[in-house]
Amino acid sequence: MYADVAAGQALYEANCARCHQPYRRGTGPALYGVTERWADTANLYAWIKNSTAYLKTGDLYAVALYEEYQKSVMPAFPQFEDKDIANILAYMRSWPAEAATTAAAPGAGGGPAKPAIDPSVLVIILISLVFIAWLLGQVSSFLRKRVSEKYNETVPEPVPVLQRPGMKPLFGMAAFVLVCFLGYSTYDGATAINRQENYMPDQPIAFSHEIHAGANKIDCRYCHTGAEKGKSAVIPSMNVCMNCHYDVKEGKQYGTTEIAKIYKAVGFNPENNTYTGEQEPVEWVRIHNLADHVYFNHAQHTMVGGIECQTCHGPVQEMEVMYQYQSLSMGWCINCHRQTEVNFAANDFYGDYDQLHQDLASGKLDAVHVSDIGGAECQKCHY
Amino acid sequence: MTRTLLAAVTISLGLTLLASCQAGKNDPGRVYAPDMYFSQAYDAYVPSTFTNDGLSARTPAANTVPYGTTAYGSPTLEPWPFPLLSDADTAQMMPSMRNYLNPVPVSEAGLASGQKNYNIYCSICHGGNGLGKGYLVTGTTYSQAPANLMDPRFLSKGTSDAWFYHVLQYGKNSMGSYAYALSREQRWEIVHYIRSLQADYVAEKAVTDAAAAAAAAANPTPADSTTASAEAVVAVP
Numbered sequence: 001m002y003a004d005v006a007a008g009q010a011l012y013e014a015n016c017a018r019c020h021q022p023y024r025r026g027t028g029p030a031l032y033g034v035t036e037r038w039a040d041t042a043n044l045y046a047w048i049k050n051s052t053a054y055l056k057t058g059d060l061y062a063v064a065l066y067e068e069y070q071k072s073v074m075p076a077f078p079q080f081e082d083k084d085i086a087n088i089l090a091y092m093r094s095w096p097a098e099a100a101t102t103a104a105a106p107g108a109g110g111g112p113a114k115p116a117i118d119p120s121v122l123v124i125i126l127i128s129l130v131f132i133a134w135l136l137g138q139v140s141s142f143l144r145k146r147v148s149e150k151y152n153e154t155v156p157e158p159v160p161v162l163q164r165p166g167m168k169p170l171f172g173m174a175a176f177v178l179v180c181f182l183g184y185s186t187y188d189g190a191t192a193i194n195r196q197e198n199y200m201p202d203q204p205i206a207f208s209h210e211i212h213a214g215a216n217k218i219d220c221r222y223c224h225t226g227a228e229k230g231k232s233a234v235i236p237s238m239n240v241c242m243n244c245h246y247d248v249k250e251g252k253q254y255g256t257t258e259i260a261k262i263y264k265a266v267g268f269n270p271e272n273n274t275y276t277g278e279q280e281p282v283e284w285v286r287i288h289n290l291a292d293h294v295y296f297n298h299a300q301h302t303m304v305g306g307i308e309c310q311t312c313h314g315p316v317q318e319m320e321v322m323y324q325y326q327s328l329s330m331g332w333c334i335n336c337h338r339q340t341e342v343n344f345a346a347n348d349f350y351g352d353y354d355q356l357h358q359d360l361a362s363g364k365l366d367a368v369h370v371s372d373i374g375g376a377e378c379q380k381c382h383y
Numbered sequence: 384m385t386r387t388l389l390a391a392v393t394i395s396l397g398l399t400l401l402a403s404c405q406a407g408k409n410d411p412g413r414v415y416a417p418d419m420y421f422s423q424a425y426d427a428y429v430p431s432t433f434t435n436d437g438l439s440a441r442t443p444a445a446n447t448v449p450y451g452t453t454a455y456g457s458p459t460l461e462p463w464p465f466p467l468l469s470d471a472d473t474a475q476m477m478p479s480m481r482n483y484l485n486p487v488p489v490s491e492a493g494l495a496s497g498q499k500n501y502n503i504y505c506s507i508c509h510g511g512n513g514l515g516k517g518y519l520v521t522g523t524t525y526s527q528a529p530a531n532l533m534d535p536r537f538l539s540k541g542t543s544d545a546w547f548y549h550v551l552q553y554g555k556n557s558m559g560s561y562a563y564a565l566s567r568e569q570r571w572e573i574v575h576y577i578r579s580l581q582a583d584y585v586a587e588k589a590v591t592d593a594a595a596a597a598a599a600a601a602n603p604t605p606a607d608s609t610t611a612s613a614e615a616v617v618a619v620p
């Protein structure tokens with residue numbers, strides 16, 4: 001009897017791959033080496049054709065499987081002939097054994113991260129060096145003084161620093177530079193109050209937008225479901241992670257360490273794909289903070305205004321670590337409201353603005369900007 | 384003169400050092416008038432010292448009616464009558480599910496909304512055409528094969544509308560529940576859109592099948608199916 005691997009592969013992909021994988025547990029068991037696990041191949045054939053019927057025979061191995069996989073039923077395949085099953089099993093035997101080990105090997109290029117030097121350590125080193133220099137200077141001058149005393153040399157009266165030649169203009173210049181610097185940093189610090197541009201905090205889970213939104217092309221709204229529905233764009237709850245990470249148990253970048261944090265939070269045992277019920281919240285660090293006295297609504301901007309996520313959040317799909325891209329200052333808001341043209345004609349939401357529609361029709365206005373429909377009014381956002 | 388030079392170098396070095404002082408990446412910076420900046424009421428996701436579990440977000444009380452829906456009257460918005468059961472019990476539920484018709488009437492706007500939401504939530508795995516070849520499967524290394532929604536068993540009579548809704552509500556196999564993202568109405572709209580995809584697929588397949596049959600009739604050389612996969616033949620013990 002000969003088996004057709006290609007036909008087996010086609011059947012496998014159409015019927016089995018939804019629940020089974022070669023080397024890892026899916027909804028059903030990993031199928032590499034399945035023929036060897038069954039004592040009698042005839043039983044395996046019967047099991048594949050109709051697992052519910054076969055369970056009734058009381059085969060201990062089959063019952064154990066059924067229990068282990070939370071009593072999920074493998075659908076019956078009455079359309080399979082013995083030849084088809086032989087083809088599928090032959091396809092499974094064609095899987096290389098070593099793929100199981102190479103997949104488990106640590107990924108290339110993922111060497112240990114270089115320890116970054118903390119700038120505060122450098123400052124401490126510098127200060128101690130200056131202190132040592134001063135100390136050595138003191139010792140040297142003390143010794144010179146003792147030597148002069150010993151040989152009865154006349155010690156010249158020390159000249160005050162400011163009276164030494166060339167020192168006055170130098171100190172003047174230094175004072176000027178210092179005043180400029182202090183003035184600038186005061187201004188800079190004052191304008192930075194309530195601003196967090198480039199704020200890039202460490203998050204409890206090293207989630208990469210670059211991988212998920214960039215490389216995997218998952219729509220922003222897949223996770224941030226509130227962006228078109230309400231005020232908050234929504235930080236996804238961990239069940240959203242589990243939509244994919246139920247199966248994806250190892251990442252390319254951090255291996256299993258970061259994904260294990262999801263499992264811990266959501267109470268999931270990746271060994272047997274069961275939920276333990278022990279959950280704990282993930283304390284994400286909020287990046288985009290608006291003052292409480294500012295009202296902002298995502299739905300208004302995305303659904304009505306048709307603004308892209310990236311307009312305010314920047315190229316998130318390229319961010320390995322998420323950071324705040326725009327200043328989110330009031331000037332930035334108002335500027336955008338003055339410059340952004342409203343899609344006035346094609347959006348029923350703006351149907352009530354009769355005067356503006358007339359002005360557009362008569363050519364009195366070229367375009368309607370957000371500020372024309374109240375986007376620069378104080379109470380639009382502050383109330 | 385060297386002394387002047389030395390002093391100038393020291394001062395500029397010191398200034399550079401001072402200027403390089405900046406907030407670390409974990410520092411959110413300072414806030415003016417914090418009592419106006421931070422909400423007294425709970426903001427989204429803020430922890431609570433008041434509740435037992437430390438979360439300010441609460442699970443709605445039992446029998447809460449979601450915003451935009453009514454508890455009684457509109458069948459669209461009726462809570463889903465079919466519970467999540469084991470596979471065997473679900474099979475017994477299938478006939479009554481078959482009698483549960485899609486309560487949302489088909490409309491242009493509904494199909495457009497179904498298409499939009501399908502493309503956000505479903506197409507990444509099931510593919511834009513429903514053939515089960517989404518980008519996560521073809522473009523990256525996601526290993527579990529999503530269902531091919533054009534499979535004969537999903538086509539119109541094979542699987543009921545209610546079953547699609549049931550899976551969107553509870554998930555199936557590796558697929559999770561999508562109730563977190565889609566309202567009841569949006570889920571029914573997606574079911575309509577899947578049906579429209581299937582109708583397109585069936586119509587297209589009928590055309591290509593007819594063309595193939597016509598070509599076969601015009602050019603009657605019997606295809607030798609045994610040679611097609613001869614290179615992949617191996618012996619079975």
